[in-house]
Amino acid sequence: MSQDVRVAPGFINGDVSFWMRDIGLPTQRASLAGDIEVDVAIVGGGLTGLWTAYYLTKAQPELEIAIVEKYFAGFGASGRNGGWMSAEPAGQFRRYAAAHGAESARAMQREMFTAVDEVVTVAQQEGFAEDLVKDGLIHVATNGPQLARARAHLDELREQGWGKDDVFELGVDDLRERVNVHGMRGGYWTPHCARVHPAKFTRGLAAVVEALGVTIYEGTTAESIAPRAVRTDHGTVRAKYVVQALEGYTHSLPRQERRLLPMNSSMIVTERLTEQQLDAIGWRGAELVGDMAHGFTYMQRTADGRVALGGRAVPYDFNSSFDERGRTADRSVGMLSKRLGEVFPALRNVQIDHSWSGVLGVPRDWCAAVNFDRDAGILSAGGYVGHGLSGTNLAARTLRDLILGEQTDLVRLPWVGRTARNWEPEPLRWIGATALYAVYRAADGRENHSQSGKTDVLARAANVISGR
Template identity: 65%
Template sequence: MSTETGSAPKFVNGDVSFWMRSTETPVRRPALDGHTTADVAIIGAGLTGLWTAYYLKKARPNLDIAIIEREYAGFGASGRNGGWMSAEPAGQFKRYAKSGGLQGARDLQREMFGAVRQSVEVARAEGFDEDLAHDGLIHVATNAAQLSRLSHHVAEMKEQGWGQNDVFQLSPHELAQRVHVEGAQGGYWTPHCARVHPAKYTRGLAKVVEDLGVKIYESTTALSVEQHLVKTDRGNVSANFIVEALEGYTSSLKGKARKLLPMNSSMVITEQLTDAQLKTVGWHGGELVGDAAHSFTYMHRTQDGRIAIGGRGVPYNFRSSFDRNGKTAESAVILLKQRLGELFPSLANVNLEQSWSGVLGVPRDWCASVNFDKSSNILSAGGYVGHGLSGTNLAGRTLRDLILGETTTLTTLPWIGRQARNWEVEPIRWIGATALYGVYRYADNREYANAQPRTHWTARMANVVSGR
């Protein structure tokens, strides 16, 4: 960690992510070279695909597994995210309870706790735990309405199966022992979250999977999926089972343009902070920190003393377009730097080193799913709505059980077989997403201005319209 300030770093916008830039430049694995066969073909070398391959190989070492990846392992959200391995469900508890019963939804929540433990334990056992810290997650309220929402949420969490050792409400004084957030009125802490370096973590898992004998074909674009066949720009892959694991990139497959909405999430990261700057922030552990604003902000203190802060910025581009290399809209960079200064005034003028963006897959009902079409042996998983670092682990183990034909506690969870309707056609989709996030930002501003404990009516209306 730095103790004196040097020259300002050159600011980089895009170029994948800071996480990838802070590691060695990946050497791409060979592309598919003509037709091949496999027992299981997986489309996407992100965490869903990698965890599925890992658990399948551990259970059945003789399985022939091929992963097809357009770029390289971890190029997408798995290597760009905020590093939050959170145990909150990848979707809405009330919706899972409606379809699978209250106990089924509680079972899914307990399995998410287990997914965090599994992810940490495997990383440590397999040797890709660099920069990993299992110090939990803090949510902080910085106005009266946020505090009211957090208190209500904690009460809901306890009804949903969170025990007395799973979540702890924090007074302003208790919160200040962990991090100094300007204007903090309270919050909560849960131990069920780990901080990871997304690129090191994902690339480490990819190496482990490859060492187990899984073939990873990079620079190979999947074009369409048929029964037992994946068509790519480099040849075809015939397989007994096919797993679609593309998350926010699902729209790239033929016929899947409206299945998941690719929502932009943008991040900026500071230069390495001095000891004096870190002291003013008072954030010395590996906890992840998020606020309770409608336009949610999430933060990560890195192992080497930087702060990365992320948010939705420009949440959606017309016709699901996005910059694959992660270039961030200037307005999003300005908003995130402003938010950093609001939460940590001593860092208002700190230099930013990089910004980047990625996309997460959002289903129309805001709930993740794991699906298996037994008539075609095509499986899919995704729609983690920001909880993919742990949701992918649970999905990978579930896909393993489904492919192996085993009936387990995982194959009866309420996200199994969940089908959300498609998103609206354009321009309705773009108009709706843009307007809703504009309303959320307006509601945040009003809640700070009027200091009332009740959520602003415009946000309540937006929640009804969006289905959140």
């Protein structure tokens, strides 16, 4: 551990996530005990799988549904994320519009707005809304190029269907009423975002789904998916429909190693802050906060008065490897701690209680997709590029309609039937991802000293190469 990072007594690196540590690791449910036959088999006990089971059961309670999960429900990104339930699109508007037209892409954006409210409503009705607060999302610019990007992005959002009540530009004084980020020059706020405690939320949804009659088999590894069948290390699940919902773990299946890039996202969380520290950072609400840097930083003020901060410190490990338990490279902990001090100088000496990492699934075109092979009875959803807390809900309702044969507006959204080419083979994949994020970090450093309002040329080149 870097000597300039103060860690609290009992500091934990890994152990899945602070969120899981906060409420305690669950007792694992029973594993599959042999071959079974059901109506719908879902591979993956994260939010895509849980929401799909929820909506299918609500629509047709008589369906027999089984979820197969290697560890426990919420083990992956669903229980490790930054707790941003944002309405920002799980993909790139320009790509969806190019394939299906601008109005189709705007329809998807409207559904993302709806998804946030849908999740909040269901969580409140079903009793798992603890610590869930819809207080919006702030993006802060801290230099000239970032401010120019923020304003340009506001124009883009308005063209994409964001109305006057969906997003608001904020000046420095407006921002200071909500949060006091060092060096802020301006930014914007949208009400379409809710703060979530990922472990409480995911575990609560799993309990609801189980109470509805869905069986969740934990400690059961899916080894392959075939037409109307899932082969596991504990037996085969045969089903009319198979839903693949593995997101960043998709590479674990045969012949899918390059379909989604498992991108690391690492987080740290501080000790509980004092009243004086909270006054210094001026952050008393439940807004989520992010910056406009290329090496994006995302933050949450937790319900118990901590700051959780995340970013792409070490974005990718060779050959899609990563520590499944969530251990974070010491270099990443140091980088994130340094960033915390830059954003909030008053927290430079605060102790860090926990660090952890998880992976999100990134398609080669940076656009999420929902797919259905009717002949094989296999469906899939994923590639949310960091917008999974709301994207999973929209995907699950879409999967429900596809399975039930409903011709709704959801099945006509532009991410349905979308495919992207595979990522490059190794070592090109690792070289590319590592080099690109090194370039983005360099561009951020140069922009901090820039006198212009233009995005650094290094970042512009990296965007072209990466397809972002």
